[in-house]
Amino acid sequence: VKKKIKHLTDLLNEYAYSYYVLDQPKVSDAEYDQLLRELIKLEDSHPEFKRDDSPSERVGGKPLDQFKKVQHTIPMLSLSNAFNEEDLRDFDRRVQQGLGHAPTYSCELKIDGLAVTLIYEEGRFVLGATRGDGTTGEDITSNLKTIPSIPLRLRESVDIEVRGEAFMPKKSFVRLNEEKEKNEEQLFANPRNAAAGSLRQLDPKIAAKRNLDIFIYSIGQIRGKEIDSHHGALEYVGNLGLKTNKEQKHCKTIDEVIEYCESWLDKRADLPYEIDGIVIKVDALKDQEALGFTAKSPRWAIAFKFPA
Numbered sequence: 001v002k003k004k005i006k007h008l009t010d011l012l013n014e015y016a017y018s019y020y021v022l023d024q025p026k027v028s029d030a031e032y033d034q035l036l037r038e039l040i041k042l043e044d045s046h047p048e049f050k051r052d053d054s055p056s057e058r059v060g061g062k063p064l065d066q067f068k069k070v071q072h073t074i075p076m077l078s079l080s081n082a083f084n085e086e087d088l089r090d091f092d093r094r095v096q097q098g099l100g101h102a103p104t105y106s107c108e109l110k111i112d113g114l115a116v117t118l119i120y121e122e123g124r125f126v127l128g129a130t131r132g133d134g135t136t137g138e139d140i141t142s143n144l145k146t147i148p149s150i151p152l153r154l155r156e157s158v159d160i161e162v163r164g165e166a167f168m169p170k171k172s173f174v175r176l177n178e179e180k181e182k183n184e185e186q187l188f189a190n191p192r193n194a195a196a197g198s199l200r201q202l203d204p205k206i207a208a209k210r211n212l213d214i215f216i217y218s219i220g221q222i223r224g225k226e227i228d229s230h231h232g233a234l235e236y237v238g239n240l241g242l243k244t245n246k247e248q249k250h251c252k253t254i255d256e257v258i259e260y261c262e263s264w265l266d267k268r269a270d271l272p273y274e275i276d277g278i279v280i281k282v283d284a285l286k287d288q289e290a291l292g293f294t295a296k297s298p299r300w301a302i303a304f305k306f307p308a
């Protein structure tokens with residue numbers, strides 16, 4: 001039975017990874033559900049063999065009576081903003097002055113969701129928290145465990161902390177508000193509020209029903225890996241089984257950055273999730289270290305905000 005549970009757990013996790021992280025379904029939902037029912041039956045009769053990365057974790061445990069506070073070992077900072085091409089060129093000038101050379105940039109969509117940090121120990125998801133005030137957040141691990149695109153176990157048993165944006169896809173937002181409309185409940189104003197509301201309530205079974213998703217956008221801290229660029233870091237976390245956004249672009253010049261920002265102004269309407277801008281980061285990690293941080297945000301990154 002232990003072997004059967006291990007086999008089913010690994011198989012279902014592989015199917016879930018393909019479906020939720022790679023967007024490449026390998027089996028039908030019916031087949032997945034059938035296998036999951038089989039696994040849950042075995043786990044119920046042999047709880048001692050249940051794995052802590054079992055897909056049955058996704059349905060959510062019992063409600064908490066409150067959230068524990070979490071001190072962030074590395075502060076979760078905010079980004080300074082740019083609103084037009086001039087602001088972006090000013091940013092580039094400041095960066096070039098600081099570095100003494102022209103850097104390359106990593107451009108990413110700025111997902112309109114809730115910033116979270118995920119901590120993995122020996123590859124196991126052990127803690128997830130909100131940004132909070134940047135140094136103290138709330139432990140929402142049990143809610144985050146219900147998000148299928150957050151692996152409960154990485155493909156390598158590393159100690160790593162990653163940051164990302166949890167969000168609710170547009171379609172899920174519309175469906176949720178239709179349901180609330182039917183029950184004459186208060187509607188959510190936008191997908192960001194809906195995602196935040198779903199993750200900051202105490203009953204994980206509610207979070208499990210909200211079709212939440214995540215994109216990982218940075219590594220908080222990593223021990224003993226030689227990664228020298230931000231886009232390399234994103235590739236690395238992708239290989240660990242974490243979900244990153246495929247629209248990320250490595251731009252060689254600020255002109256390319258500006259072109260990328262302008263291209264997404266209109267294209268964002270076609271995205272299945274909401275974005276409120278583009279995040280531009282100096283790509284070389286040694287350049288990021290050389291530029292450092294102000295009291296509240298990195299000097300090597302800026303958020304280009306779209307008009308509301």
Ligand SMILES: COc1nc2nc(N)nc(N)c2nc1C
Pocket residue numbers: 076077078079108109110111115165217218279298301
């Ligand atoms: C390096 O710090 C950051 N990087 C980010 N990257 C993306 N894509 N989106 C964000 N919201 C974001 N926020 C912060 C503070």
